[in-house]
Amino acid sequence: MTLDTESATPALCRLQLGSELRRLRLEADLSGAYVVRKLLWSPSKLTRLETGENATVEQADIMALSEIYGIDNETRALLMEYAAVTKTRRDWWQSPEYRPVIEPGFRAFLGLEATAASLHNYAAEYVPGLLQTEAYVRVIHQSAYRRLSTEEVVRHVAIRMNRQAILRRSRDPLKYTAIINEAVLRRRIGGADLMREQLAHIVEQAETLPNIRVQVVPFTAGAHAGMNGSFELLRFPDGAGPRSIVYLENLADAWVSRREQSVSLYADAFADIQALAPGQEESLAMIKKAIKEH
Structure with a gap:
């Protein structure tokens, strides 16, 4: 290439x-x-x-x-x-404005995400980052990362919004598949109005951008391969870098794995979850129902 x-x-x-x-x-x-x-x-x-x-x-x-x-x-x-x-x-995340608040593991992921051809994301606890609204991002960081100052929260919100540009880039936009646990739709983050706005944003993105696919794993699906937590699986253009990598994070750390065994394990898990989840049309209907219930 x-x-x-x-x-x-x-x-x-x-x-x-x-x-x-x-x-x-x-x-x-x-x-x-x-x-x-x-x-x-x-x-x-x-x-x-x-x-x-x-x-x-x-x-x-x-x-x-x-x-x-x-x-x-x-x-x-x-x-x-x-x-x-x-x-x-300089990549935007390397700027003096953002670099101080980005951990090394997440910085490595940003470079890979920016060059990926596709991203498969299972979200267990909250709306996937690439589909979050500014208000939702702000409340998440204020609640889950209480050590952050007001200025740091503002920077993290800006970082999240900048990341989302890969979904709308003019040349080869990221092909994004997000599978969301139904609990994410029910968990009220920042109040009813904010949740309605956030869920409506997911629907709008999925219905207007052909490179985005959204599915929801309903409670009725029972036990499934994603119950150990959220993960992201990135694939790259032919001839560019590794074939696939897995990204994982928790409250204290974030890391990228290129190990073939790990990638295969998470790829199989994603396929299993996707098979359990309804298709996009039915999943978006679930989200629209959740909007009304909020």
Whole structure:
């Protein structure tokens, strides 16, 4: 996949750059251990480059790898362009305004979310972040994260709203499937008016944006594979970065897992939950009923 580096984001350039570097290393039939030994690097440095985890990529590192891999001039020039983007532009979540309130695990997730082709989300306790209204986000952070100052809450609300832009981006908007536990519809966050507004927002998004699918797991479904908690499963464009990753979070921490065993476990769980849940039309009818009941 070739990117338009004039408009590409740093996150997408890092992901594509990492994918290309790994491909070129394998084509050269070189092990990671050989490369880091040759360049006197730590193993983690090469891993971060190949997975797109570094905030910036040094062009000197690209030159060094190009020599070892025997990369042709045209490919080398493109890789250098990718690296230049990571040095000269900044993803919105890396700005001084937001960076202080974003934990490292969540920061890693934001970079991956911004480059994903699709996201499957099971939400057990509250409305999924990409479908939340400003008022709902504000109350969640005021209630669940009481250590936050008023200014920090404002920043977290802005972060959540910025994230939602991926659903409406003009080029390849994120394909988003959200499965919501029925308890989320019933739990009154911030009062009846706020909940009606929030649930109506979910319906509007699902009915107007073709890249969004919403389903609800009813109480009558009984025990299911999502009862251990919420999770998000991200998949990426062909040829860009890892095939899939899982994102998990709790009150104290957030982390990304690329382990094939973990990804497979959560992919199977999502498929099982989706099979239990009614389709979108019936699920939206459940949400509309909940609006009236609030």
